[in-house]
Amino acid sequence: MRGRFAIAALGLTEQGIRLGRSDRDLRGDAVERALREAGLERDAIDGYIHCWGEREDLRYLGLSPNFSWALSCGGATPTAGILAAIGMIEAGQAEMVACVYGIAPTSGYIPGVPDLKSIGAHSYGYPSLYGMMGAASAHALHARRHMHLFGTTSEQLGAVAVTQRAYAAVRPGTTGYGKPITLADHQGSPMIVDPFRRLDCCRDTDGGVAILVCKADRARQLSPNPVYILGAGMGQNIANWHKGIPYDHHDNIAPAKARAFAQAGITLADVDMAQLYDPFTISVIMQLEAYGFAPEGHGGPFVAEGGNGPDGPIPTNTAGGQLSGFYATGFTPIIEAIVQLRGQAGAGQLKKADIALCSGHGLNAGVQNSWNHATLLLGNQP
Amino acid sequence: MSIDLAVIKNLGGDHLDLPFWEGARRGELLLHRCGICGKHYWPASRCVEHGGTDMAWVPASGRGTVHTYTIMHHAYAPRMAPHVPYCVAVLKLEEGPFFHTNIVDCPMEGIHVGLEVAVRFEEDEVSGLTLPVFAPVA
Numbered sequence: 001m002r003g004r005f006a007i008a009a010l011g012l013t014e015q016g017i018r019l020g021r022s023d024r025d026l027r028g029d030a031v032e033r034a035l036r037e038a039g040l041e042r043d044a045i046d047g048y049i050h051c052w053g054e055r056e057d058l059r060y061l062g063l064s065p066n067f068s069w070a071l072s073c074g075g076a077t078p079t080a081g082i083l084a085a086i087g088m089i090e091a092g093q094a095e096m097v098a099c100v101y102g103i104a105p106t107s108g109y110i111p112g113v114p115d116l117k118s119i120g121a122h123s124y125g126y127p128s129l130y131g132m133m134g135a136a137s138a139h140a141l142h143a144r145r146h147m148h149l150f151g152t153t154s155e156q157l158g159a160v161a162v163t164q165r166a167y168a169a170v171r172p173g174t175t176g177y178g179k180p181i182t183l184a185d186h187q188g189s190p191m192i193v194d195p196f197r198r199l200d201c202c203r204d205t206d207g208g209v210a211i212l213v214c215k216a217d218r219a220r221q222l223s224p225n226p227v228y229i230l231g232a233g234m235g236q237n238i239a240n241w242h243k244g245i246p247y248d249h250h251d252n253i254a255p256a257k258a259r260a261f262a263q264a265g266i267t268l269a270d271v272d273m274a275q276l277y278d279p280f281t282i283s284v285i286m287q288l289e290a291y292g293f294a295p296e297g298h299g300g301p302f303v304a305e306g307g308n309g310p311d312g313p314i315p316t317n318t319a320g321g322q323l324s325g326f327y328a329t330g331f332t333p334i335i336e337a338i339v340q341l342r343g344q345a346g347a348g349q350l351k352k353a354d355i356a357l358c359s360g361h362g363l364n365a366g367v368q369n370s371w372n373h374a375t376l377l378l379g380n381q382p
Numbered sequence: 383m384s385i386d387l388a389v390i391k392n393l394g395g396d397h398l399d400l401p402f403w404e405g406a407r408r409g410e411l412l413l414h415r416c417g418i419c420g421k422h423y424w425p426a427s428r429c430v431e432h433g434g435t436d437m438a439w440v441p442a443s444g445r446g447t448v449h450t451y452t453i454m455h456h457a458y459a460p461r462m463a464p465h466v467p468y469c470v471a472v473l474k475l476e477e478g479p480f481f482h483t484n485i486v487d488c489p490m491e492g493i494h495v496g497l498e499v500a501v502r503f504e505e506d507e508v509s510g511l512t513l514p515v516f517a518p519v520a
Contacts, residue, residue, distance in 0.1 A: 125394030126425065127482035129506065129513055131454055131462035132470040140452035141472055148450070148495040194453035194467075242430045244480075247450045247472065366394050367425060367482065369472075 001263040003382025005086050006219035006226040008212045009038035010338050013102070015207035015326035016175060023109040024054070026208030027102035028061050034098065034210040038222045045212070047094030049084055051077040051101040051329070054111035066094055074362015075277050076234065077101075078211075078330040079374035083232055085213040095214060101331050102208030109206075125366020135279055136193040136201055138364055143195050143282035145247040149297065152285065154195055156300030158186035160281040161199045161323060163309050168320025170347045175205060176324030200281040202322035209331040211338075216382055225342045230266070230355065230377040233259030237370035250286035251361050251373035257291060260375035264355075268292050271377075272352045273340055274314050275333030277361040278321040284308065287359060288316065315350055330360030330374065341380040355379045389509050398426035401439040406512040411501050412439040413477055422477040444501035446473035446516070449480060453490055461508050469493050473516060487517040 011034030013026050021029075027050075035042060046065045050057055053070035057063075067088070073080050078099060085097035103110050124133045132138075146152045162183055168176030181199065189198040219226035235252035261267065268291065276287045285299035293314045294302035302308070308316035319325045319336040326332065337356035339345050345353075360374035385403045390396065402425060405412040413422040416429035417436035428434040451471035457463035469485040471493070485493055486502070499516035506513050 127470065128458075129393065129461075129509060129511065130470050130482055130484045130515075131458050131465075131468055132452075132482060133458040137452050137454060137458070137470060141450045144450045144452060144495070191453075191455050193455065244474075244478070246480075367480075 001232075002230050002265055003228045003379075004216055005089070005213060005229045006216045006382075007229070007338060007378075008096075008214050008219035008222045008226055009034040009040075010335065011035070011037060011208075011210035012335060013208040015173065015205055015328060017203070017205055018106045019104065019206040020107050021104055021206065022107070023102045023104045023111050023208075024057060024060050026104060026206065027057060027100050027210070028208075030102055030208035030210035031061055031063070031098060031100060034212050038212055040096070040212075040222065044096050045098045047085060047088050047097035049081045049097060049099045050111075051081045051099055051331070052103065052111045057100070063098075065098075072363065073372045074364070075279075075330040076360040076362045076372040076374035078334055079232055079358070079360045079376040080234065080372075082211075082213055082229060082376065083234075086229070089213070089215060095218065097213045098210055099213060100208075100210045101329060104206035105204040107206050127366050134193070136196050138369055139280045139282060140193045140196055141247050141369065142250055142286065143280070146282060146286060147195060149248065150300065152282075152300040154187065154197070155183060156285065156304050157195070157200050157281040158183045158197075159303045160278075160284045160308065161186050163303065163306065164278070164284075164317050164320045165324040167310070167318050167348060168324035171319045171325070171345070174320045174325040175203075176320045196280055202279050202327050205326040205328070207326055207328050209328050209335060211334070225380065227338050227341050228379045228382045230379045231260040231263030231375075232377065233257060233263070233375045235373045237373070238368060241368050241370050246368070246370055250283060250290060251371055253287065253290040253359075253373050253375070256373050256375040260377050264377045264379075266355065266377070271314070271355050271357045273318055273337070273350055273356050274308075274316040275337045275356055275358045276317060276321070277330055277333060277359045278317055278323055279327070281323065283361070284316060284321070288314070291357065310348075310350065318345065318348055318350060330358075330362065333358040333360065334376065334378070337378045341378060354381065386510055389511065393509075395425055402426070403511055405439065406503060406514055409503050411442045411444045411514050413442045413475070413479060414438070415440045422475070422479050424475075424479040424481055443476045445519070446475040446481065446499055448472075448485070448493065448495055448497040448499065449474040450495060451485070451493055453493075461506055471516070473499065481514070483513075484515045485517070486515050492518070
Protein backbone atom coordinates (compact mmCIF):
# COMPACT_ATOMS: atom_id res chain seq x y z
CA MET A 1 0.00 0.00 0.00
CA ARG A 2 2.59 2.54 1.12
CA GLY A 3 3.37 5.15 -1.50
CA ARG A 4 1.62 3.39 -4.41
CA PHE A 5 -1.20 5.94 -4.58
CA ALA A 6 -1.25 9.68 -4.15
CA ILE A 7 -3.34 12.80 -4.06
CA ALA A 8 -2.38 14.60 -7.25
CA ALA A 9 -4.36 17.76 -6.62
CA LEU A 10 -6.41 19.60 -4.03
CA GLY A 11 -9.24 21.90 -5.06
CA LEU A 12 -10.35 24.05 -2.16
CA THR A 13 -13.00 26.77 -2.33
CA GLU A 14 -13.51 29.55 0.18
CA GLN A 15 -14.75 28.11 3.49
CA GLY A 16 -16.95 30.13 5.80
CA ILE A 17 -20.29 31.18 7.13
CA ARG A 18 -23.16 32.30 4.88
CA LEU A 19 -21.24 32.31 1.62
CA GLY A 20 -24.55 32.50 -0.23
CA ARG A 21 -23.69 29.74 -2.68
CA SER A 22 -25.32 26.35 -3.17
CA ASP A 23 -23.61 23.11 -2.19
CA ARG A 24 -23.48 21.95 -5.80
CA ASP A 25 -21.93 25.21 -6.94
CA LEU A 26 -19.21 24.78 -4.29
CA ARG A 27 -18.51 21.21 -5.46
CA GLY A 28 -18.28 22.43 -9.04
CA ASP A 29 -15.85 25.15 -8.04
CA ALA A 30 -13.74 22.66 -6.05
CA VAL A 31 -13.50 20.28 -9.01
CA GLU A 32 -12.49 23.12 -11.35
CA ARG A 33 -9.76 24.18 -8.95
CA ALA A 34 -8.42 20.62 -8.64
CA LEU A 35 -8.37 20.21 -12.43
CA ARG A 36 -6.55 23.52 -12.85
CA GLU A 37 -3.97 22.60 -10.23
CA ALA A 38 -3.26 19.28 -11.97
CA GLY A 39 -3.37 20.82 -15.46
CA LEU A 40 -6.02 18.29 -16.49
CA GLU A 41 -9.08 18.53 -18.70
CA ARG A 42 -12.38 17.45 -17.18
CA ASP A 43 -12.50 14.23 -19.20
CA ALA A 44 -9.48 13.01 -17.19
CA ILE A 45 -11.79 12.34 -14.26
CA ASP A 46 -13.04 8.80 -14.85
CA GLY A 47 -14.34 8.13 -11.36
CA TYR A 48 -16.48 10.40 -9.18
CA ILE A 49 -17.12 9.77 -5.51
CA HIS A 50 -19.41 12.24 -3.84
CA CYS A 51 -18.54 12.15 -0.17
CA TRP A 52 -22.14 12.60 0.95
CA GLY A 53 -25.08 11.88 -1.39
CA GLU A 54 -26.63 13.79 -4.27
CA ARG A 55 -27.43 12.54 -7.75
CA GLU A 56 -27.19 15.35 -10.28
CA ASP A 57 -23.64 16.56 -9.85
CA LEU A 58 -22.28 15.09 -13.08
CA ARG A 59 -24.55 17.08 -15.38
CA TYR A 60 -23.89 20.27 -13.49
CA LEU A 61 -20.13 19.69 -13.39
CA GLY A 62 -19.91 18.59 -17.01
CA LEU A 63 -18.20 15.33 -16.08
CA SER A 64 -18.55 11.93 -17.78
CA PRO A 65 -16.79 9.35 -15.61
CA ASN A 66 -17.14 5.57 -15.72
CA PHE A 67 -18.92 5.61 -12.38
CA SER A 68 -20.42 8.01 -9.88
CA TRP A 69 -21.04 6.95 -6.31
CA ALA A 70 -22.50 8.59 -3.28
CA LEU A 71 -20.62 7.40 -0.23
CA SER A 72 -21.76 8.21 3.27
CA CYS A 73 -20.20 7.33 6.57
CA GLY A 74 -20.26 10.82 8.00
CA GLY A 75 -16.92 12.38 8.81
CA ALA A 76 -15.11 9.13 7.98
CA THR A 77 -16.28 9.42 4.37
CA PRO A 78 -13.27 11.25 2.88
CA THR A 79 -10.89 8.48 3.93
CA ALA A 80 -13.46 5.86 2.93
CA GLY A 81 -13.67 7.66 -0.41
CA ILE A 82 -9.90 7.53 -0.88
CA LEU A 83 -9.95 3.81 -0.08
CA ALA A 84 -12.82 3.26 -2.52
CA ALA A 85 -10.93 5.24 -5.17
CA ILE A 86 -7.84 3.07 -4.67
CA GLY A 87 -10.01 -0.02 -4.92
CA MET A 88 -11.50 1.07 -8.23
CA ILE A 89 -8.09 1.99 -9.64
CA GLU A 90 -6.68 -1.37 -8.53
CA ALA A 91 -9.68 -3.12 -10.10
CA GLY A 92 -8.96 -1.46 -13.42
CA GLN A 93 -12.14 0.63 -13.39
CA ALA A 94 -10.59 4.09 -13.31
CA GLU A 95 -7.29 5.99 -13.34
CA MET A 96 -8.20 9.39 -11.87
CA VAL A 97 -10.89 9.47 -9.21
CA ALA A 98 -12.30 12.71 -7.83
CA CYS A 99 -13.42 12.58 -4.19
CA VAL A 100 -15.66 15.58 -3.75
CA TYR A 101 -17.47 17.28 -0.89
CA GLY A 102 -19.42 20.48 -0.63
CA ILE A 103 -22.19 21.66 1.64
CA ALA A 104 -23.67 25.03 2.46
CA PRO A 105 -25.72 24.54 5.64
CA THR A 106 -25.43 28.20 6.65
CA SER A 107 -26.78 29.24 3.24
CA GLY A 108 -29.65 26.74 3.31
CA TYR A 109 -28.15 23.89 1.29
CA ILE A 110 -27.42 20.38 2.54
CA PRO A 111 -27.36 17.70 -0.17
CA GLY A 112 -30.52 15.62 -0.15
CA VAL A 113 -32.13 17.63 2.66
CA PRO A 114 -34.65 20.08 1.16
CA ASP A 115 -35.90 21.16 4.59
CA LEU A 116 -33.09 21.81 7.04
CA LYS A 117 -35.54 21.99 9.93
CA SER A 118 -36.37 18.31 9.43
CA ILE A 119 -32.95 16.77 9.85
CA GLY A 120 -32.82 16.45 13.63
CA ALA A 121 -34.99 13.50 14.41
CA HIS A 122 -33.88 11.41 11.47
CA SER A 123 -30.47 10.54 12.69
CA TYR A 124 -31.04 10.72 16.43
CA GLY A 125 -33.80 8.14 16.62
CA TYR A 126 -35.44 7.17 19.89
CA PRO A 127 -33.24 9.48 22.02
CA SER A 128 -34.83 12.43 20.19
CA LEU A 129 -38.04 11.58 22.07
CA TYR A 130 -36.21 12.75 25.17
CA GLY A 131 -34.98 15.98 23.63
CA MET A 132 -31.59 14.59 22.62
CA MET A 133 -30.68 15.85 19.18
CA GLY A 134 -27.55 17.02 17.53
CA ALA A 135 -23.93 16.01 17.54
CA ALA A 136 -23.13 18.04 20.66
CA SER A 137 -25.36 15.93 22.88
CA ALA A 138 -24.06 12.67 21.39
CA HIS A 139 -20.47 13.71 22.10
CA ALA A 140 -21.36 15.14 25.51
CA LEU A 141 -22.14 11.62 26.69
CA HIS A 142 -18.54 10.62 25.98
CA ALA A 143 -17.18 13.80 27.56
CA ARG A 144 -19.13 13.17 30.76
CA ARG A 145 -17.75 9.62 31.01
CA HIS A 146 -14.22 10.92 30.51
CA MET A 147 -14.72 13.46 33.28
CA HIS A 148 -16.16 10.77 35.56
CA LEU A 149 -13.41 8.23 34.88
CA PHE A 150 -10.37 10.51 34.77
CA GLY A 151 -11.32 13.83 36.36
CA THR A 152 -11.04 15.74 33.09
CA THR A 153 -12.12 19.35 33.62
CA SER A 154 -13.89 22.07 31.66
CA GLU A 155 -10.65 24.08 31.80
CA GLN A 156 -8.82 21.21 30.09
CA LEU A 157 -11.48 21.13 27.37
CA GLY A 158 -10.94 24.87 27.11
CA ALA A 159 -7.21 24.38 26.57
CA VAL A 160 -8.03 22.57 23.31
CA ALA A 161 -10.20 25.47 22.19
CA VAL A 162 -7.58 28.10 23.07
CA THR A 163 -4.64 26.28 21.44
CA GLN A 164 -6.54 25.59 18.25
CA ARG A 165 -7.77 29.15 18.06
CA ALA A 166 -4.17 30.33 18.36
CA TYR A 167 -3.32 28.25 15.28
CA ALA A 168 -6.32 29.66 13.39
CA ALA A 169 -5.64 33.24 14.45
CA VAL A 170 -2.56 33.33 12.21
CA ARG A 171 -4.07 31.35 9.34
CA PRO A 172 -5.92 33.37 6.71
CA GLY A 173 -9.10 31.74 5.45
CA THR A 174 -10.16 30.23 8.77
CA THR A 175 -13.15 31.37 10.81
CA GLY A 176 -10.83 32.12 13.73
CA TYR A 177 -8.37 34.24 11.73
CA GLY A 178 -7.28 37.27 13.71
CA LYS A 179 -9.49 36.32 16.66
CA PRO A 180 -7.48 34.64 19.44
CA ILE A 181 -9.33 33.61 22.62
CA THR A 182 -8.32 33.06 26.23
CA LEU A 183 -9.28 30.39 28.71
CA ALA A 184 -11.40 33.04 30.44
CA ASP A 185 -13.30 33.55 27.17
CA HIS A 186 -13.94 29.81 27.07
CA GLN A 187 -15.07 29.64 30.69
CA GLY A 188 -17.32 32.65 30.13
CA SER A 189 -19.02 31.26 27.03
CA PRO A 190 -22.53 29.96 27.68
CA MET A 191 -23.23 26.34 28.49
CA ILE A 192 -24.94 24.72 25.50
CA VAL A 193 -25.03 20.99 26.14
CA ASP A 194 -23.31 20.25 29.42
CA PRO A 195 -20.33 19.87 29.69
CA PHE A 196 -19.90 21.73 26.39
CA ARG A 197 -19.83 25.50 26.34
CA ARG A 198 -20.22 27.36 23.08
CA LEU A 199 -16.44 27.47 22.60
CA ASP A 200 -16.24 23.67 22.96
CA CYS A 201 -18.28 23.29 19.78
CA CYS A 202 -17.39 23.81 16.15
CA ARG A 203 -19.99 25.41 13.96
CA ASP A 204 -21.20 24.56 10.49
CA THR A 205 -19.54 26.32 7.60
CA ASP A 206 -20.08 26.34 3.85
CA GLY A 207 -17.42 25.18 1.43
CA GLY A 208 -16.27 22.74 -1.23
CA VAL A 209 -13.32 20.36 -1.50
CA ALA A 210 -12.12 18.05 -4.26
CA ILE A 211 -9.08 15.79 -4.30
CA LEU A 212 -7.82 13.76 -7.24
CA VAL A 213 -6.60 10.27 -6.35
CA CYS A 214 -4.46 8.25 -8.75
CA LYS A 215 -1.40 6.01 -8.93
CA ALA A 216 1.75 7.63 -7.55
CA ASP A 217 3.68 7.69 -10.83
CA ARG A 218 0.83 9.55 -12.53
CA ALA A 219 0.67 12.01 -9.63
CA ARG A 220 4.39 12.73 -10.01
CA GLN A 221 3.81 13.65 -13.65
CA LEU A 222 1.04 16.07 -12.71
CA SER A 223 2.28 17.66 -9.49
CA PRO A 224 5.57 18.99 -8.14
CA ASN A 225 4.44 17.96 -4.66
CA PRO A 226 2.12 14.95 -4.64
CA VAL A 227 0.90 13.78 -1.27
CA TYR A 228 1.33 10.04 -0.83
CA ILE A 229 -1.10 7.70 0.85
CA LEU A 230 1.02 5.73 3.30
CA GLY A 231 -1.70 3.73 5.02
CA ALA A 232 -5.31 3.76 6.14
CA GLY A 233 -7.65 1.86 8.40
CA MET A 234 -11.18 1.92 9.75
CA GLY A 235 -12.94 0.85 12.94
CA GLN A 236 -16.53 0.91 14.20
CA ASN A 237 -17.41 1.65 17.82
CA ILE A 238 -20.20 -0.93 17.74
CA ALA A 239 -17.53 -3.39 18.94
CA ASN A 240 -17.37 -1.40 22.18
CA TRP A 241 -21.16 -1.18 22.31
CA HIS A 242 -21.34 -4.98 22.38
CA LYS A 243 -18.82 -4.95 25.24
CA GLY A 244 -20.84 -2.33 27.16
CA ILE A 245 -18.13 0.36 26.93
CA PRO A 246 -19.06 2.54 23.92
CA TYR A 247 -19.07 5.79 25.90
CA ASP A 248 -15.62 5.17 27.35
CA HIS A 249 -14.24 5.33 23.81
CA HIS A 250 -14.55 8.22 21.39
CA ASP A 251 -14.38 5.63 18.60
CA ASN A 252 -12.99 2.17 18.00
CA ILE A 253 -9.60 3.53 17.06
CA ALA A 254 -7.36 0.54 17.83
CA PRO A 255 -8.08 -1.52 14.69
CA ALA A 256 -8.02 1.55 12.42
CA LYS A 257 -4.69 2.67 13.85
CA ALA A 258 -3.15 -0.80 13.72
CA ARG A 259 -4.01 -1.35 10.07
CA ALA A 260 -2.92 2.12 8.96
CA PHE A 261 0.44 1.99 10.74
CA ALA A 262 1.11 -1.57 9.53
CA GLN A 263 0.47 -0.51 5.94
CA ALA A 264 2.70 2.52 6.32
CA GLY A 265 5.43 0.60 8.14
CA ILE A 266 5.90 3.42 10.67
CA THR A 267 5.41 4.03 14.38
CA LEU A 268 3.87 6.90 16.31
CA ALA A 269 7.32 8.46 16.72
CA ASP A 270 7.50 8.98 12.94
CA VAL A 271 4.37 11.17 12.91
CA ASP A 272 5.05 14.91 12.74
CA MET A 273 1.50 16.18 13.18
CA ALA A 274 -1.98 15.00 14.12
CA GLN A 275 -4.92 16.37 12.16
CA LEU A 276 -7.85 15.01 14.13
CA TYR A 277 -11.58 15.18 13.50
CA ASP A 278 -12.66 17.63 16.18
CA PRO A 279 -16.29 18.75 16.21
CA PHE A 280 -15.95 19.16 20.00
CA THR A 281 -12.99 19.75 22.30
CA ILE A 282 -13.29 16.32 23.97
CA SER A 283 -12.64 14.70 20.59
CA VAL A 284 -9.04 15.90 20.60
CA ILE A 285 -8.37 14.75 24.15
CA MET A 286 -9.84 11.28 23.66
CA GLN A 287 -8.15 10.73 20.31
CA LEU A 288 -4.72 11.87 21.55
CA GLU A 289 -5.09 9.18 24.21
CA ALA A 290 -6.42 6.48 21.91
CA TYR A 291 -3.63 6.99 19.39
CA GLY A 292 -1.07 6.88 22.20
CA PHE A 293 0.23 10.46 22.11
CA ALA A 294 -0.95 10.81 25.73
CA PRO A 295 -1.43 8.01 28.27
CA GLU A 296 -5.04 6.90 28.88
CA GLY A 297 -6.79 9.41 31.09
CA HIS A 298 -4.01 12.00 30.73
CA GLY A 299 -5.29 13.76 27.63
CA GLY A 300 -6.63 16.63 29.75
CA PRO A 301 -3.31 17.48 31.47
CA PHE A 302 -1.51 16.85 28.15
CA VAL A 303 -3.43 19.60 26.33
CA ALA A 304 -3.38 21.89 29.38
CA GLU A 305 0.43 21.76 29.18
CA GLY A 306 0.38 22.58 25.46
CA GLY A 307 1.17 19.07 24.22
CA ASN A 308 -0.94 19.75 21.12
CA GLY A 309 0.60 23.17 20.46
CA PRO A 310 3.20 24.08 17.84
CA ASP A 311 6.09 23.36 20.21
CA GLY A 312 4.50 20.36 21.91
CA PRO A 313 5.28 16.71 21.24
CA ILE A 314 2.44 16.46 18.71
CA PRO A 315 1.24 19.62 16.98
CA THR A 316 -2.46 18.98 16.45
CA ASN A 317 -5.05 20.59 14.19
CA THR A 318 -2.55 23.15 13.07
CA ALA A 319 -4.99 25.35 11.16
CA GLY A 320 -7.49 25.43 14.02
CA GLY A 321 -9.27 22.22 13.08
CA GLN A 322 -13.02 22.21 12.83
CA LEU A 323 -13.33 24.13 16.09
CA SER A 324 -11.63 27.29 14.84
CA GLY A 325 -10.88 26.65 11.17
CA PHE A 326 -13.85 25.40 9.21
CA TYR A 327 -16.05 22.31 9.13
CA ALA A 328 -15.50 20.39 5.91
CA THR A 329 -16.33 17.03 7.52
CA GLY A 330 -13.37 14.61 7.44
CA PHE A 331 -11.73 16.76 4.79
CA THR A 332 -10.77 19.41 7.36
CA PRO A 333 -7.92 17.24 8.72
CA ILE A 334 -6.87 16.01 5.26
CA ILE A 335 -6.73 19.53 3.79
CA GLU A 336 -4.42 20.78 6.53
CA ALA A 337 -2.22 17.69 6.21
CA ILE A 338 -1.82 18.38 2.48
CA VAL A 339 -1.04 22.05 3.12
CA GLN A 340 1.60 21.22 5.77
CA LEU A 341 3.16 18.35 3.80
CA ARG A 342 3.55 20.65 0.80
CA GLY A 343 5.09 23.38 2.96
CA GLN A 344 2.33 25.85 2.14
CA ALA A 345 1.18 26.78 5.67
CA GLY A 346 2.85 30.20 5.76
CA ALA A 347 3.28 31.55 9.29
CA GLY A 348 1.83 28.29 10.62
CA GLN A 349 4.24 26.01 8.77
CA LEU A 350 5.67 23.32 11.06
CA LYS A 351 9.44 22.94 11.08
CA LYS A 352 9.16 19.22 10.40
CA ALA A 353 6.19 18.19 8.28
CA ASP A 354 6.85 14.95 6.44
CA ILE A 355 4.23 12.56 7.83
CA ALA A 356 0.71 13.41 8.98
CA LEU A 357 -1.86 11.40 10.89
CA CYS A 358 -5.43 12.31 9.90
CA SER A 359 -8.62 11.01 11.44
CA GLY A 360 -12.28 10.97 10.52
CA HIS A 361 -15.37 9.98 12.44
CA GLY A 362 -18.99 9.74 11.56
CA LEU A 363 -22.41 8.30 10.83
CA ASN A 364 -23.58 7.71 14.34
CA ALA A 365 -26.87 6.02 15.03
CA GLY A 366 -29.38 7.23 17.59
CA VAL A 367 -29.49 4.50 20.19
CA GLN A 368 -26.19 2.74 19.63
CA ASN A 369 -24.31 6.07 19.39
CA SER A 370 -21.46 4.40 17.54
CA TRP A 371 -19.41 6.01 14.83
CA ASN A 372 -17.08 4.83 12.10
CA HIS A 373 -13.50 5.90 12.63
CA ALA A 374 -10.97 6.38 9.87
CA THR A 375 -7.20 6.69 10.15
CA LEU A 376 -5.26 8.08 7.20
CA LEU A 377 -1.48 8.43 7.09
CA LEU A 378 -0.16 10.84 4.50
CA GLY A 379 3.42 11.72 3.57
CA ASN A 380 5.39 13.94 1.21
CA GLN A 381 7.63 11.02 0.22
CA PRO A 382 6.46 7.59 -1.02
CA MET B 383 -55.56 3.38 20.29
CA SER B 384 -52.81 1.35 18.65
CA ILE B 385 -49.24 2.56 18.30
CA ASP B 386 -48.65 4.43 15.04
CA LEU B 387 -45.95 2.46 13.18
CA ALA B 388 -45.09 5.55 11.12
CA VAL B 389 -44.00 7.29 14.32
CA ILE B 390 -41.77 4.36 15.23
CA LYS B 391 -40.26 4.20 11.75
CA ASN B 392 -39.50 7.92 11.83
CA LEU B 393 -37.53 7.27 15.02
CA GLY B 394 -35.36 4.63 13.39
CA GLY B 395 -37.38 1.65 14.66
CA ASP B 396 -39.65 -0.82 12.94
CA HIS B 397 -42.51 -3.20 13.73
CA LEU B 398 -40.19 -5.36 15.85
CA ASP B 399 -40.21 -2.61 18.47
CA LEU B 400 -44.02 -2.34 18.68
CA PRO B 401 -44.32 -4.70 21.69
CA PHE B 402 -42.01 -2.41 23.67
CA TRP B 403 -44.15 0.66 23.03
CA GLU B 404 -47.36 -1.28 23.66
CA GLY B 405 -45.84 -2.42 26.97
CA ALA B 406 -44.95 1.16 27.89
CA ARG B 407 -48.55 2.17 27.26
CA ARG B 408 -49.60 -0.49 29.81
CA GLY B 409 -46.99 0.79 32.26
CA GLU B 410 -44.60 -2.10 31.69
CA LEU B 411 -40.92 -1.78 30.77
CA LEU B 412 -39.94 -4.63 28.43
CA LEU B 413 -36.55 -5.74 27.14
CA HIS B 414 -35.63 -7.99 24.24
CA ARG B 415 -34.03 -11.17 25.64
CA CYS B 416 -32.11 -14.00 24.03
CA GLY B 417 -33.59 -17.24 25.30
CA ILE B 418 -30.34 -19.15 24.69
CA CYS B 419 -27.91 -17.05 26.75
CA GLY B 420 -30.29 -14.77 28.66
CA LYS B 421 -28.62 -11.57 27.47
CA HIS B 422 -30.99 -8.58 27.32
CA TYR B 423 -31.12 -5.99 24.54
CA TRP B 424 -32.88 -2.74 23.68
CA PRO B 425 -34.33 -1.89 21.22
CA ALA B 426 -35.14 -5.03 19.19
CA SER B 427 -31.88 -6.75 18.32
CA ARG B 428 -30.32 -9.97 17.24
CA CYS B 429 -28.18 -11.55 19.92
CA VAL B 430 -24.53 -10.88 19.13
CA GLU B 431 -23.81 -14.54 20.05
CA HIS B 432 -26.94 -16.39 18.94
CA GLY B 433 -28.67 -14.34 16.29
CA GLY B 434 -32.43 -14.02 16.13
CA THR B 435 -33.56 -17.58 16.75
CA ASP B 436 -34.89 -17.13 20.28
CA MET B 437 -35.47 -13.43 20.96
CA ALA B 438 -38.53 -12.42 22.99
CA TRP B 439 -39.81 -9.35 24.85
CA VAL B 440 -39.79 -9.91 28.62
CA PRO B 441 -40.59 -7.67 31.62
CA ALA B 442 -37.67 -5.76 33.17
CA SER B 443 -37.15 -4.64 36.76
CA GLY B 444 -37.45 -0.99 35.79
CA ARG B 445 -34.32 -0.07 37.74
CA GLY B 446 -30.94 1.10 36.60
CA THR B 447 -28.07 3.50 37.20
CA VAL B 448 -26.95 6.61 35.34
CA HIS B 449 -24.02 5.55 33.12
CA THR B 450 -23.52 8.97 31.52
CA TYR B 451 -25.61 12.07 30.94
CA THR B 452 -25.82 15.54 29.51
CA ILE B 453 -27.81 18.59 30.54
CA MET B 454 -29.45 20.33 27.61
CA HIS B 455 -29.64 24.12 27.90
CA HIS B 456 -31.78 24.54 24.77
CA ALA B 457 -35.08 22.85 23.88
CA TYR B 458 -34.23 20.60 20.97
CA ALA B 459 -37.68 18.96 21.12
CA PRO B 460 -40.96 20.88 21.53
CA ARG B 461 -41.98 18.62 24.41
CA MET B 462 -38.96 19.75 26.41
CA ALA B 463 -39.40 23.51 26.00
CA PRO B 464 -41.03 24.02 29.43
CA HIS B 465 -38.33 21.89 31.10
CA VAL B 466 -35.08 23.63 30.04
CA PRO B 467 -32.52 22.85 31.37
CA TYR B 468 -33.25 19.14 31.25
CA CYS B 469 -31.21 15.98 31.59
CA VAL B 470 -30.80 13.29 28.96
CA ALA B 471 -29.18 10.30 30.60
CA VAL B 472 -28.01 6.96 29.33
CA LEU B 473 -28.90 4.38 31.95
CA LYS B 474 -27.37 1.00 32.42
CA LEU B 475 -30.48 -0.99 33.23
CA GLU B 476 -30.27 -3.69 35.89
CA GLU B 477 -30.50 -6.36 33.16
CA GLY B 478 -27.59 -4.84 31.23
CA PRO B 479 -28.81 -2.77 28.25
CA PHE B 480 -28.30 0.96 27.89
CA PHE B 481 -31.42 3.13 27.75
CA HIS B 482 -31.65 6.84 26.86
CA THR B 483 -34.18 8.70 28.99
CA ASN B 484 -34.94 11.85 30.97
CA ILE B 485 -34.21 12.03 34.68
CA VAL B 486 -37.23 13.60 36.35
CA ASP B 487 -38.09 14.75 39.88
CA CYS B 488 -34.46 15.54 40.55
CA PRO B 489 -32.54 18.82 40.65
CA MET B 490 -29.96 18.98 37.87
CA GLU B 491 -27.12 19.29 40.39
CA GLY B 492 -28.24 16.01 41.99
CA ILE B 493 -27.57 14.01 38.85
CA HIS B 494 -24.31 12.06 38.74
CA VAL B 495 -22.83 8.93 37.19
CA GLY B 496 -23.93 6.00 39.33
CA LEU B 497 -27.22 7.57 40.49
CA GLU B 498 -29.79 4.80 41.08
CA VAL B 499 -33.10 5.40 39.34
CA ALA B 500 -36.45 3.68 38.78
CA VAL B 501 -38.94 3.88 35.92
CA ARG B 502 -42.18 5.78 35.68
CA PHE B 503 -44.24 6.58 32.62
CA GLU B 504 -45.23 9.85 30.95
CA GLU B 505 -47.53 10.52 28.02
CA ASP B 506 -45.89 12.37 25.11
CA GLU B 507 -48.50 14.33 23.18
CA VAL B 508 -46.11 15.05 20.31
CA SER B 509 -45.36 11.42 19.38
CA GLY B 510 -48.47 9.86 20.92
CA LEU B 511 -46.19 7.41 22.74
CA THR B 512 -45.96 6.62 26.43
CA LEU B 513 -42.35 7.29 27.41
CA PRO B 514 -40.45 5.51 30.15
CA VAL B 515 -38.69 8.19 32.21
CA PHE B 516 -36.72 7.66 35.40
CA ALA B 517 -36.53 9.26 38.83
CA PRO B 518 -34.01 8.73 41.64
CA VAL B 519 -34.77 5.81 43.94
CA ALA B 520 -36.03 7.27 47.21
